[in-house]
Amino acid sequence: MAKGKRVAARASYWRYGAIALFALGASFFAQGAYMQSKAWLAQWLIERAWQQSLAAPGANIPPWYYADTHVVAKLSVPHLALQRFVLAGSSGRNLAFAPTHDEAFGPLGGEGASVIAAHNDTHFAFLRHVQVGDELSLTLRDGRTLSYRIDSKQVVHQSDTQAAAASGLHLVTCYPFNSPVAGTELRLLVSASLISSSSRSTTNA
Amino acid sequence: MLSCPNKVLTALAVSLLCLIFFTPVNASAFSEGQAQLQFSDARGVDVAPGVLLSTRASMQITGLINQVQVTQVFVNRHPFAVNAQYLFPLPSESAVHAMTMKVGERTIVGKIAEKQQAERQYRAAQRAGKRAALVKQQRANMFSSRVANLGPGERVEITLSYQEMIRFRDAELSVRLPMTFTPRYHPRSYAVEELRATANATNNGAQGWLAPKFVEQLAQQQDFIDSSREPLLQLDIEIDFGLQLEQIRTPHYQAQVSNLDFGRYRVQLRDDAMNRDFVLRAKVSPSQQAQAAFFRQTAQSGDYGLLMLLPPSDQFSAQQRLARELIFVIDSSGSMHGSSMDAAKQALFYALDNLDENDSFNIIDFDSSARLFRPQAVAANAFNRADAERFVYQLQADGGTEMAQALDLALDGKTHPNYVRQVVFLTDGSVGNEQALFDLVQRQLVDNRLFTVGIGSAPNGYFMRRAAHVGRGSYTFISDGNEVKTQMQDLFERLQNPALRDVRLSAARAKELSYWPQPLPDLYFGEPLMVAIKLAPQQQDMYIDANTQHGPLRLTMPMHETGQTYPHSEAIARLWARQQIASLLLYNPAEAVRPQVLDLALKHQLLSPFTAFIAVEEVATSTVAQHKEQVANNVASGQRVQRFAQTDGQSLWHLLLGALLMLSTAAWLRRERRQAHG
Numbered sequence: 001m002a003k004g005k006r007v008a009a010r011a012s013y014w015r016y017g018a019i020a021l022f023a024l025g026a027s028f029f030a031q032g033a034y035m036q037s038k039a040w041l042a043q044w045l046i047e048r049a050w051q052q053s054l055a056a057p058g059a060n061i062p063p064w065y066y067a068d069t070h071v072v073a074k075l076s077v078p079h080l081a082l083q084r085f086v087l088a089g090s091s092g093r094n095l096a097f098a099p100t101h102d103e104a105f106g107p108l109g110g111e112g113a114s115v116i117a118a119h120n121d122t123h124f125a126f127l128r129h130v131q132v133g134d135e136l137s138l139t140l141r142d143g144r145t146l147s148y149r150i151d152s153k154q155v156v157h158q159s160d161t162q163a164a165a166a167s168g169l170h171l172v173t174c175y176p177f178n179s180p181v182a183g184t185e186l187r188l189l190v191s192a193s194l195i196s197s198s199s200r201s202t203t204n205a
Numbered sequence: 206m207l208s209c210p211n212k213v214l215t216a217l218a219v220s221l222l223c224l225i226f227f228t229p230v231n232a233s234a235f236s237e238g239q240a241q242l243q244f245s246d247a248r249g250v251d252v253a254p255g256v257l258l259s260t261r262a263s264m265q266i267t268g269l270i271n272q273v274q275v276t277q278v279f280v281n282r283h284p285f286a287v288n289a290q291y292l293f294p295l296p297s298e299s300a301v302h303a304m305t306m307k308v309g310e311r312t313i314v315g316k317i318a319e320k321q322q323a324e325r326q327y328r329a330a331q332r333a334g335k336r337a338a339l340v341k342q343q344r345a346n347m348f349s350s351r352v353a354n355l356g357p358g359e360r361v362e363i364t365l366s367y368q369e370m371i372r373f374r375d376a377e378l379s380v381r382l383p384m385t386f387t388p389r390y391h392p393r394s395y396a397v398e399e400l401r402a403t404a405n406a407t408n409n410g411a412q413g414w415l416a417p418k419f420v421e422q423l424a425q426q427q428d429f430i431d432s433s434r435e436p437l438l439q440l441d442i443e444i445d446f447g448l449q450l451e452q453i454r455t456p457h458y459q460a461q462v463s464n465l466d467f468g469r470y471r472v473q474l475r476d477d478a479m480n481r482d483f484v485l486r487a488k489v490s491p492s493q494q495a496q497a498a499f500f501r502q503t504a505q506s507g508d509y510g511l512l513m514l515l516p517p518s519d520q521f522s523a524q525q526r527l528a529r530e531l532i533f534v535i536d537s538s539g540s541m542h543g544s545s546m547d548a549a550k551q552a553l554f555y556a557l558d559n560l561d562e563n564d565s566f567n568i569i570d571f572d573s574s575a576r577l578f579r580p581q582a583v584a585a586n587a588f589n590r591a592d593a594e595r596f597v598y599q600l601q602a603d604g605g606t607e608m609a610q611a612l613d614l615a616l617d618g619k620t621h622p623n624y625v626r627q628v629v630f631l632t633d634g635s636v637g638n639e640q641a642l643f644d645l646v647q648r649q650l651v652d653n654r655l656f657t658v659g660i661g662s663a664p665n666g667y668f669m670r671r672a673a674h675v676g677r678g679s680y681t682f683i684s685d686g687n688e689v690k691t692q693m694q695d696l697f698e699r700l701q702n703p704a705l706r707d708v709r710l711s712a713a714r715a716k717e718l719s720y721w722p723q724p725l726p727d728l729y730f731g732e733p734l735m736v737a738i739k740l741a742p743q744q745q746d747m748y749i750d751a752n753t754q755h756g757p758l759r760l761t762m763p764m765h766e767t768g769q770t771y772p773h774s775e776a777i778a779r780l781w782a783r784q785q786i787a788s789l790l791l792y793n794p795a796e797a798v799r800p801q802v803l804d805l806a807l808k809h810q811l812l813s814p815f816t817a818f819i820a821v822e823e824v825a826t827s828t829v830a831q832h833k834e835q836v837a838n839n840v841a842s843g844q845r846v847q848r849f850a851q852t853d854g855q856s857l858w859h860l861l862l863g864a865l866l867m868l869s870t871a872a873w874l875r876r877e878r879r880q881a882h883g
Contacts, residue, residue: 015877018870025866032859039856089573089604090850102850103573103605104539121854158848162416174853187849 035096039122042097046071046085053141063087069094072101073108074139075116080126090117099123102172105164109140109197115164117172120188124173127190136192138169144199148192156189168193255283256355257427258291258836259435260479262382264442268500268769269513269735270776271371271380273299276364279836281355282430286830288331290351292417292838294383296369297346297667300783302775302810303366304818306338306352308359315340315820317810319803323817327353334825338363340818345639346667347386347417348812354827365818368776373513375695375731376490378446381682382483384438385663385838386417387540387635423839424477437479442472450487456684457481457662457842480842481662481684499762500771501740504778506808508740511777512747512762515733520753521702528624530582531556531566531700532615535600536632536660538572542602544685544843545661549631551689552658553597556629559697560585568593571611572604608636609645616649616676627700630672631658634665642668643791646675654678654704654727656696663841671791677706677727685843699729705751705758708734713745721784737781775809782809790814 042063049063050071060070069087076083087094090102099118106112118124136148148169155175156163164170168191175188257280265272279289295301304315315338318326323339330337331353339351340363352361372379420426427434440460444450446468453462453470460474472485498513533556535549553568560566564585568578578596583589615628634657636642646655655676659669660683673680679699683692705728710720719739728734734749747762771777782805789798799815806813 011877011881015874018874018877022867022870022874025863025868025870027863028859029863029867032856032861032863035854035856036860091603092851095850095852100850115849117850117852119852119854121856124852156849158851159419161849162418164849165416172849172852174851178857179853180855180858182853182855183851184853187852189849 036122038096039098039119043085043123046087046098050074050085054143057141057143060088063097069100071098072141073116075099076137076139077126077130078135078137080129082126084118084123086116095119105161105170108138108169109144109146112167113164113170114168115170115172120173120175120177124171125177127171127173127188128177130190135195136169136171142199144197146194147196147198149195150190150192152189152191154189154191155186158185158187163189164191166191166193254426254834254837255430256281256287256289256834256836257431257434258289259437259439260293261439262441264380264382264440266371266378266380266442266444266446268447268771269370269373269498269511270368270771270780272366272368272776273382274364274366276362277350278360278362278435279352279355280360280431280434281357283832284357285832286354286356286828288351288353288830288833289355289836290349290833291836292343292347292349292386294346294386294663295348295365295367296381296383297670298783298787299367299369300779300809301340301342301348301365301367301812301818302779303364304338304340304820305364306336306820307362307364308336308822311822313338313820313822315818317807317812317816318819319807320815320817323819326819326821327351330354330821332829334827334829335822336361336827337819337821340365340812342812342814342817344667345671346383346665354830356827359827363820368779370511370735370780373733373735375698377486377488378450379487380442380485381666382440383663383666384479384482385419385841387633387661387663387665387841387844388417388419418835418837419840420837421840423479423837426837436475436477438474438476438483440472440474440476440483442470442485444470444472444487446470446487446489448489451490453485453487455483455485456688458483460485478842479839482664482666484682484684497762498769500769500777502771502774502777504775506778508742508744509777509781510738510740510744511771511780512736512738513733514749514760514762516705516728516751516758516760518730520705520755520758521730522754527703529561529564529700530621530624530626531560531564532569532582532626532628533566534569534571534611534615534628534630534632535597536572536606536608536611537570537600537602537604538606538635539603540606540633540635540844541660542844545633546600546602548683548686548689549658549660550597550600551686552631552660552683552693554594555689555693556697557585557590557593557597559693560590562586566593568596569611569614570596570600571607572602573607574604575607575610575614577614606632606636608632608642609638612642612645613649616646616651616653616655618649618651620652625703626653627656627678628653628676629656629658629696629700631660632664632668633661634659634668634672636665636668639665639668639671640795643671643675646672647792650676656680656700658683658692658696660684661841662843674722674726675791677704679726679729679732695731698731702730703754704729705753708749708751710736710738710747710749712741712747718747719781721781722788723785737777737784739781779809779811782806782811786811786813 046063049061053061062070069089071085072088073086075086084099087098087100090100094100099116101108102115102117105115108114132150132153134150138146171190172187174184175186259278261276263274281287306313327337327339334354337353341349343349350363355361448468458474458476460472463471465471496515501510565582566585567582570576578593656678657669657673657680662684669680681692681696683689708725710718712718720736744764746764749760751758786802786805789802802813803815806816
């Protein structure tokens with residue numbers, strides 16, 4: 001009888017341990033799911049803001065009422081059939097919601113170099129699949145659509161910002177992909193140069 | 206039924222293996238990243254940094270002029286020849302008038318030449334395997350030196366000589382030697398031409414522009430190559446001011462000061478920290494302070510005079526206090542992050558505390574865009590000041606430096622007959638489009654006055670001085686929190702006392718005098734007039750005219766008796782030419798005044814945007830270098846190297862690990878329950 005009790009007690013310790021582990025797993029899962037859903041749900045809200053800002057060029061429309069940023073462009077990759085809405089300013093908070101335009105570099109669609117950065121597990125996870133020669137297109141709020149062709153894909157150090165000095169569009173994300181350790185110092189830099197630019201008259205969508 | 210827990214156990218084992226397996230893989234990628242930082246250029250294209258550079262500077266401060274020799278010692282530690290290049294700052298008003306190159310025991314005197322011609326000579330020497338040196342002015346306070354075909358183990362010294370007027374204000378003399386740069390921000394509205402030039406600054410050949418290359422630990426990096434190297438900076442200053450000085454201070458640097466003789470001092474410094482401007486300040490006791498000093502000398506091209514004049518202080522007092530509107534503009538861009546932002550905020554808190562109840566004020570905060578504290582200036586009552594303090598408190602340093610928008614808001618382009626409108630501009634000036642901003646200031650100034658406050662350990666001094674000159678105000682530097690109080694006190698003294706305006710020089714019975722800078726800046730309380738003049742052979746008495754609060758003021762400089770002869774020949778002539786070049790470039794498009802500037806620069810042997818110093822060996826004795834290397838600049842104190850955003854996410858790992866843990870523990874619990882029941 002006593003022995004049976006001890007066994008039962010030991011079994012319940014194991015059970016508490018398992019429940020604790022389950023809770024830990026649930027919190028990990030929730031955290032991951034939160035990051036993912038934040039990233040993708042925000043894109044949906046930002047798309048709405050994008051439609052509004054096309055209708056009202058020049059107005060900075062926040063995607064949600066307390067946002068301190070605004071949508072600046074739509075990035076599409078035709079052959080992968082995907083599109084991303086880009087926010088202004090590469091702060092950590094903005095990056096959680098969308099690819100962001102790093103304002104320390106040049107303006108989007110300008111003469112110089114412009115940089116868009118995004119997380120490698122959400123919005124820019126696709127960057128591992130793009131190839132040199134692929135086309136990108138960038139639609140700005142003034143209705144212009146710019147086409148770029150990727151001419152280099154390289155891994156650089158985070159401080160090597162000169163690598164993104166050439167005129168064109170540079171997409172940046174952390175490297176390596178799917179690393180379990182945070183804080184890598186390397187970046188995947190996909191550089192594309194302008195091939196054509198079309199100004200399309202925007203209709204109120 | 207038993208297979209289910211087995212599957213779970215397998216999954217658990219796999220997930221653990223994944224963790225164990227992936228972690229070291231990533232760690233090795235990590236250390237590769239570190240290694241890249243140390244041994245090669247981050248792109249892996251360039252050769253490893255193996256060129257050491259140390260700087261020796263000696264200054265002789267005599268009277269109102271500081272004569273400086275800066276020697277850059279390049280040592281090649283590579284087993285092969287390299288073309289070395291280095292980008293360095295000098296004071297924005299410096300007149301660089303000589304260059305020599307020393308290879309071993311041979312000294313080659315550099316020649317001044319038109320810039321493109323010098324570049325051609327340099328490239329030819331490089332191809333021929335001759336050692337050569339080229340020094341150019343890339344921006345007003347950014348210079349580049351290049352050494353061609355520096356052989357393995359070799360040492361080449363480039364010595365530059367420059368002179369500058371010392372700064373004298375509030376009975377304090379100050380000398381500044383910048384050590385590094387704050388990275389420039391190139392805004393959206395930046396002219397296309399310049400942007401292209403910057404974008405193509407890929408360090409190619411003699412022609413291309415250089416972009417500064419920054420490292421965070423320059424001294425450690427050099428230790429790694431040679432632990433017994435010379436200190437990065439050796440500075441020797443001799444002061445012969447002719448007056449007893451009080452408290453010679455060198456903030457942020459530990460210098461040895463010795464008093465040699467009456468009015469003669471020596472300051473020595475050996476340091477490795479090239480991350481902030483060197484500043485020397487010394488007080489002259491007020492009782493000794495001269496109201497005027499005049500030096501003259503005969504140079505090859507004629508007689509020149511240098512005049513320092515401190516207007517009598519009663520000229521600054523106002524009969525009636527005019528109401529003021531103060532507009533504070535604060536830069537909260539990314540380059541201000543850290544100690545600079547803290548210093549700027551402290552300065553603003555000081556200013557808010559010291560506002561008069563009768564004044565009105567407003568605050569403009571800018572980074573990528575500008576924001577107003579209130580749509581209109583408001584009264585400086587306790588309520589508004591407290592509100593403003595909250596506004597300042599919550600400012601965050603991030604984003605770009607779109608300075609034009611802020612200046613546009615601050616300078617309203619209107620006249621203000623009933624009050625004085627003063628704009629106090631706190632920034633590190635890390636902009637690349639200075640000239641466009643000066644044009645904007647000039648256009649919209651009308652009767653506003655612009656006072657610049659340079660914040661940080663390596664602010665853009667050129668911007669501060671020239672913006673204040675064009676804005677008819679004055680400039681101040683605050684390197685960190687410790688300097689806020691004294692510097693802001695001085696600034697408030699200048700803001701509170703009306704200035705002498707429209708200062709002009711003329712001579713009796715003569716045509717116009719040729720004096721520079723022109724127009725002369727407005728004079729604020731405690732500031733002397735400093736002007737270089739070309740004298741006529743029989744110079745008549747000179748008059749200094751200005752408008753004060755009390756009406757016109759005329760001071761006379763009798764010429765027959767005054768004038769000490771200045772020892773260095775050509776020194777004042779050079780200052781005169783340098784001031785003229787600065788004024789010409791400030792108020793005219795560069796291409797329009799190119800012939801005039803080039804002529805002056807060649808005649809007075811001065812470095813300018815259109816000239817360069819070149820020194821070439823007679824015979825080729827080196828191998829033609831196949832590699833090039835740029836010596837890095839240390840990041841300014843309180844700054845970080847510009848980086849790409851951190852964008853790694855572990856959400857997929859969290860999902861995977863979470864799912865595995867949940868599945869495996871759920872399965873185990875289920876099995877336990879089943880066993881207990883069974």
